[in-house]
Amino acid sequence: MGNADFEIHQVEIPPSKPFLHTLKSTLKETFFPDDPFKQFKHQPFSRKFVLGLQYFVPILEWAPRYTFELFKADFIAGITIASLAVPQGISYAGLASLPPIIGLYSSFVPPLIYAMLGSSKDLAVGTVAVPSLLITSMLGKEVNPHENTKLYVQLVFTATFFAGVFQASLGLLRLGFIVDFLSHATIVGFMGGAATVVCLQQLKGILGLVHFTHEADLISVLKSVFTQINLWRWESGVLGCCFLFFLFITRYFSKKKPVFFWINALAPLTSVILGSVLVYLTHAEKHGVEIIGHLKKGLNPQSLSELEMTFRSEHLIIAIKTGIITGVIALAEGIAVGRSFAIFKNYHIDGNKEMIAFGVMNIAGSCTSCYLTTGPFSRTAVNFNAGCKTAVSNIVMATAVMITLLFLTPLFHYTPIVVLSAIIMAAMIILIDYEAAIQLWAVDKFDFVVCISAYIGVVFGSVETGLVIAVAISLLRVLLFVARPKTSVMGSIPNSMTYRSTEQYPKATIVPGILILQINSPIYFANASYLRERISRWIDEEENELRCSAKTDLQYVILDMSAVASIDTSGISMIEEVKKIIDRRCMKLVLANPGGEVMKKLDKSKFIDKIGQEWLYLTVGEAVKACNFILHTCRTKAKGVESEAADDKV
Amino acid sequence: MGNADFEIHQVEIPPSKPFLHTLKSTLKETFFPDDPFKQFKHQPFSRKFVLGLQYFVPILEWAPRYTFELFKADFIAGITIASLAVPQGISYAGLASLPPIIGLYSSFVPPLIYAMLGSSKDLAVGTVAVPSLLITSMLGKEVNPHENTKLYVQLVFTATFFAGVFQASLGLLRLGFIVDFLSHATIVGFMGGAATVVCLQQLKGILGLVHFTHEADLISVLKSVFTQINLWRWESGVLGCCFLFFLFITRYFSKKKPVFFWINALAPLTSVILGSVLVYLTHAEKHGVEIIGHLKKGLNPQSLSELEMTFRSEHLIIAIKTGIITGVIALAEGIAVGRSFAIFKNYHIDGNKEMIAFGVMNIAGSCTSCYLTTGPFSRTAVNFNAGCKTAVSNIVMATAVMITLLFLTPLFHYTPIVVLSAIIMAAMIILIDYEAAIQLWAVDKFDFVVCISAYIGVVFGSVETGLVIAVAISLLRVLLFVARPKTSVMGSIPNSMTYRSTEQYPKATIVPGILILQINSPIYFANASYLRERISRWIDEEENELRCSAKTDLQYVILDMSAVASIDTSGISMIEEVKKIIDRRCMKLVLANPGGEVMKKLDKSKFIDKIGQEWLYLTVGEAVKACNFILHTCRTKAKGVESEAADDKV
Numbered sequence A, B: 001m002g003n004a005d006f007e008i009h010q011v012e013i014p015p016s017k018p019f020l021h022t023l024k025s026t027l028k029e030t031f032f033p034d035d036p037f038k039q040f041k042h043q044p045f046s047r048k049f050v051l052g053l054q055y056f057v058p059i060l061e062w063a064p065r066y067t068f069e070l071f072k073a074d075f076i077a078g079i080t081i082a083s084l085a086v087p088q089g090i091s092y093a094g095l096a097s098l099p100p101i102i103g104l105y106s107s108f109v110p111p112l113i114y115a116m117l118g119s120s121k122d123l124a125v126g127t128v129a130v131p132s133l134l135i136t137s138m139l140g141k142e143v144n145p146h147e148n149t150k151l152y153v154q155l156v157f158t159a160t161f162f163a164g165v166f167q168a169s170l171g172l173l174r175l176g177f178i179v180d181f182l183s184h185a186t187i188v189g190f191m192g193g194a195a196t197v198v199c200l201q202q203l204k205g206i207l208g209l210v211h212f213t214h215e216a217d218l219i220s221v222l223k224s225v226f227t228q229i230n231l232w233r234w235e236s237g238v239l240g241c242c243f244l245f246f247l248f249i250t251r252y253f254s255k256k257k258p259v260f261f262w263i264n265a266l267a268p269l270t271s272v273i274l275g276s277v278l279v280y281l282t283h284a285e286k287h288g289v290e291i292i293g294h295l296k297k298g299l300n301p302q303s304l305s306e307l308e309m310t311f312r313s314e315h316l317i318i319a320i321k322t323g324i325i326t327g328v329i330a331l332a333e334g335i336a337v338g339r340s341f342a343i344f345k346n347y348h349i350d351g352n353k354e355m356i357a358f359g360v361m362n363i364a365g366s367c368t369s370c371y372l373t374t375g376p377f378s379r380t381a382v383n384f385n386a387g388c389k390t391a392v393s394n395i396v397m398a399t400a401v402m403i404t405l406l407f408l409t410p411l412f413h414y415t416p417i418v419v420l421s422a423i424i425m426a427a428m429i430i431l432i433d434y435e436a437a438i439q440l441w442a443v444d445k446f447d448f449v450v451c452i453s454a455y456i457g458v459v460f461g462s463v464e465t466g467l468v469i470a471v472a473i474s475l476l477r478v479l480l481f482v483a484r485p486k487t488s489v490m491g492s493i494p495n496s497m498t499y500r501s502t503e504q505y506p507k508a509t510i511v512p513g514i515l516i517l518q519i520n521s522p523i524y525f526a527n528a529s530y531l532r533e534r535i536s537r538w539i540d541e542e543e544n545e546l547r548c549s550a551k552t553d554l555q556y557v558i559l560d561m562s563a564v565a566s567i568d569t570s571g572i573s574m575i576e577e578v579k580k581i582i583d584r585r586c587m588k589l590v591l592a593n594p595g596g597e598v599m600k601k602l603d604k605s606k607f608i609d610k611i612g613q614e615w616l617y618l619t620v621g622e623a624v625k626a627c628n629f630i631l632h633t634c635r636t637k638a639k640g641v642e643s644e645a646a647d648d649k650v
Helices: A019-031 A045-056 A059-065 A068-095 A100-105 A109-117 A129-142 A149-172 A176-181 A184-201 A218-226 A234-256 A258-282 A304-311 A316-345 A351-367 A377-385 A392-412 A417-429 A434-443 A445-461 A463-483 A525-549 A569-584 A596-604 A607-611 A620-636 A639-649 B019-031 B045-056 B059-065 B068-095 B100-105 B109-117 B129-142 B149-172 B176-181 B184-206 B218-226 B234-256 B258-282 B304-311 B316-345 B351-367 B377-385 B392-412 B417-429 B434-443 B445-461 B463-483 B525-549 B569-584 B596-604 B607-611 B620-636 B639-649
Strands: A487-492 A499-501 A514-519 A556-560 A588-592 B487-492 B499-501 B514-519 B556-560 B588-592
Touching (some): A068 A100, A068 A129, A068 A258, A068 A392, A068 A417, A100 A392, A109 A351, A109 A392, A129 A184, A129 A316, A129 A417, A129 A463, A149 A176, A149 A316, A149 A351, A176 A316, A176 A463, A176 B525, A184 A417, A184 A434, A184 A445, A184 A463, A184 B525, A218 A445, A234 A258, A234 A417, A258 A417, A304 A316, A304 A351, A316 A351, A316 A377, A434 B569, A434 B596, A445 A463, A463 A525, A463 B463, A463 B525, A499 A620, A514 A525, A514 A620, A525 B184, A525 B463, A556 A620, A569 A588, A569 A596, A569 A607, A569 B184, A569 B434, A588 A620, A596 A607, B045 B059, B059 B109, B068 B100, B068 B184, B068 B258, B068 B377, B068 B417, B100 B392, B109 B392, B129 B149, B129 B184, B129 B316, B129 B417, B149 B176, B149 B304, B149 B316, B149 B351, B176 B351, B176 B463, B184 B218, B184 B234, B184 B417, B184 B434, B184 B445, B184 B463, B218 B445, B234 B258, B234 B417, B258 B377, B258 B417, B304 B316, B304 B351, B316 B377, B316 B463, B434 B445, B445 B463, B463 B525, B487 B525, B514 B620, B525 B556, B556 B620, B569 B588, B569 B596, B596 B607
Parallel strands (some): B514 B556, B556 B588
Antiparallel strands (some): A487 A499, A487 A514, B487 B499, B487 B514
16 A cells, blocks of 8 residues: 555554553452542551541541631531431431431431541431331331331341441442442432322321321322221311421522522421420320320430341341342432532542441441431532531531430420421422423433333332332443444545544535445444344445446445444454455455554454454545545556456455 | 634534434334345235245245255255264253153254244254253253153153244344343353263263263262262273264364265264164173163154143243243354354345244244254254255255154164263364363453353353353443443544544654543443543543643643443533533533534533533544644733633633
8 A cells, every 4th residue: 555645544553561450450440440549659658547547537637627617607507407307307217117216316326427437528417218218118018117116126227237338348349330320310210209109108197097008109008098088187187288388388488599598498397396386285186186205315325236136037138138228229319419519519529438438327327226327418408508618517417416315305295297297298399300300301212211110110119129120221221232333324524534424414425435334332242243234234235225326336345443442252253254244245344443452352363464454544534545546546457457456455 | 713724514413303213213223133124115015925924934935946956965965964963863862861762853843844944054953962951950950850751851842842932032022132142252161161061971871870960060970970980881981982082083084184074974873883783793781881772663743732731730930941041042052053154155144033943943843742953063064064055954854864763763772872972072072162262361351251250150050050150241341341431541643633542552642731531432320420530530630740741731621522422311411510520620621523312412401502512523633723723822812812712712
């Protein structure tokens, strides 16, 4: 090709590296993509020790720089989230079929631990609705929470312990990317479904029903509600609707004027106080309005002995299973929330470090009568709005809850359950993010299917079913992408040396006699035979078209490999077979822009020798130029000379 | 950007198509990548009917053109494969713990069916070793084949029936691509492992052992062999070694001179005849050499009643499971074999049509006392070497087997089992393809791991274990590819407008002040957060480097999207977040060459409006030129004017 009047750039094989070096860098990229060791480099040992300690206990890093100014902001934020923590804690404990006091306990110890270990400045720790519901639906099948409360509570602590162990190990083993497999669409659908289910469950409290199904799916709940119409209590219903209205109206005001965020933040506590006073004055507890009743005074009792007992019981397996599933979901929510606010304030949080913090917080929680906690969206948003600066706001909240536990629990004696139901319902309804689902439909139909499947799975099946279906469909999408990659014919963009898909650029013109195909995925076993068939079909179609229009014959097939980031041995066999097919039709296979990994493997498998280095080009443009050059030379020469020249080239 | 002195090409959004149209073409590409309807277009109804019939029964298409010339070739090939079919049929039936006669039956009906329905011209139908072994190992656990032969045989027929149903449905539902998930590496390792296990099993026959383990793994078999050293029969052992030597020497000759392929092809039948004569003359059956014994004369009895009985028994589930697993494996072998020879002879076979043919052949087989058949490699290779032209060679083979069944079965009375063991061993040893494994190591380490895992799984675990492990690792690779895509910095190739990864082209030079990053996979939920972190890290590293060298600041980050074939909503959020991160550092995000699907989704999600159409470029080259142009203009202008100009641009 030396006689061409244009410059040809060679396609290079990347410099080969020793196997162990490649393995090391692959493992590093897989497990340490954030390069946490960077800061440890070239440091004396003592400094390394301090940095290591600061890595695992971030408070050591920022506490020395903490000022009174910051504390003022954190104090206000802490008090605000405490006012939310008390009613929410009690409500969600009910959702998990636990005694209300455990909800309060869970807002005391875990926030203290997180303040020391967490790397987010905005996250407010607390219990969350969906894992609470999951705990009821998974453990409630094994042990009836109302008949065998003691054992059930033990199981919940054990599940929390394993959730913590699982979360911490994910962080320590650098497997944080497992959480990434819950896609945005999955989470929208899943949360929406869970919120629907939780809202439906609240009909029990609002309608004052005593017996209620233990199933969480739509059909069982509606059946349970409508077969007991004669047992509905109107007193409870009216109270519930009033408080729901109150909560919605305060939210509406806060939304209109963001300065009044505290109206919304204080609304739950106000509802609890109003409801309790109302019940106390009217003695409504004697007229069908259920109340919380006696709450024990005092701080969290230890629960190590409870853990120990379950370790030896036959329920251990279900506790571990519940722990792992709820742990992953809690983690996904907590990390997503932490990350969102970090991006907002432009600082960085480390997913793996967060997992360790969540894990330790739940392990410690499970030993001190707390159940699963994470960073709930609602509480964190209030914390952020209230102007928190560091994790100290969590310490302030914990202190406020501690004071409540020590002195104020009797005040909650008359709090009506219906108010708690209204608080949960109001919090859940905003999670049914139908706007996001519409947006998914507009942007990406497949994501919409994932979202709707998760929703339907949760609402009509169970929370786990929805999750499994959504993750399976999401993974199927990845596999389908690889199994059926897009190929397209490329044409020349007018006034340029650039070639692009004619599908995207309808004005791009086909080069006569040359078929340029773009392959848009790695070539793996899963798509090798599809691609072979598809390329053959492209060639057939192109030949038929050329035959009909009686133009030149098809002489070259150029495969644009720009988007082929990787290839395996099945892929290499496929290219070899394609070359055979093309050779047999008396055409020439040309590869344009094969990447580093592809070149390495083509070289090792001796394919480059087979095809000849001169049929590899850096760009499609150069490949087309070279092909056209040969075509042109051949046509101008006599027939006999032509075949000789072709022999030379081949 | 109109004042630039070079031409900028616009990135286009592909013309939007109605949703149903896109859905239809996606479904077509997924399930009908070979476009089988093409020939039906614009045809009258009667012609469509004929074409449809010919589609499902290919013999109707080629039979009218069949000539006596072709028949002569097919006749010779048919007789040759028949001479292989008889001993192999008997041997593999033994491997499946079935009475030897069923192996002969299986070489009669299925080849006839395949000749009518199959689209391969070279495939010779017969039983195969690995699925035979699988049948023993799966069904043998449920029912002891020696103690309860009748029930066991019933179960095998039922499994064959379900294998057929499964194969045919895969074909009818156009799900043939499931077979593609068995990668080349998986098959090398799996076949090698299965061959090892089968060889070890033959030690029973060669050493003349009566009791033998039912397990198939290495450890059980070796234990079984070496705990019975005192029961080894030297007569049997000597005979076995002699025949093994004979078979290897004939293969060696055939390999040296391909014209003598028939020596190798006839060797098994010769061994059987020699062995039988030897035993008959020496009465070796009385000295520890086991023989086949009485074989019933006559053609296949029907076995519908047997099928019916298992349908009502409690063993149905295991029969279905065995059927599906053996069916997939048989299919994978048959299709791979058919495809290899089709490529060799340059004709096309249709995977889905083949599946239907295999399925119908096994359903029909299961009703006529045959067990699972497919297109074995060894027999097909002999058929090909013997010069077969069409599937008529299968009919010839079936006729020869029929004659054997009708008249010649008594001749096999004295055939020693040890000869059959030697035939299996000789056939299996070539399947242990250690050279392919070495090649895998050289070309692709990951494929090597898949291969070795399959091998170890089969040899030390079970056949199913090996298969499941290998498929799981293969899929993990695809997921890992998507979860941890490669990103690399691009530089300018000297003397060109082209930009390439500096890793592959070390001589490519970095453009000062501009960071160009290549993303090498679709952006999906599974890699969105990894990519965000990784891009931030690239920017940090580049900034640090620039700061050290005190050159210009980093001003632009160009993402080359050429290889991003697809994006989902999580991916779009990721790009939005990356834009925020880059904006906050006072840099500019530029996208180069976003593809059709990416452009569509960026448009629908309003991201194009956010970033501005002027920051999208057709090539990296144009993007760099534009950025450099702005940088240059800004530097030459006064400071005050500079900010104004920048404002204009943004």
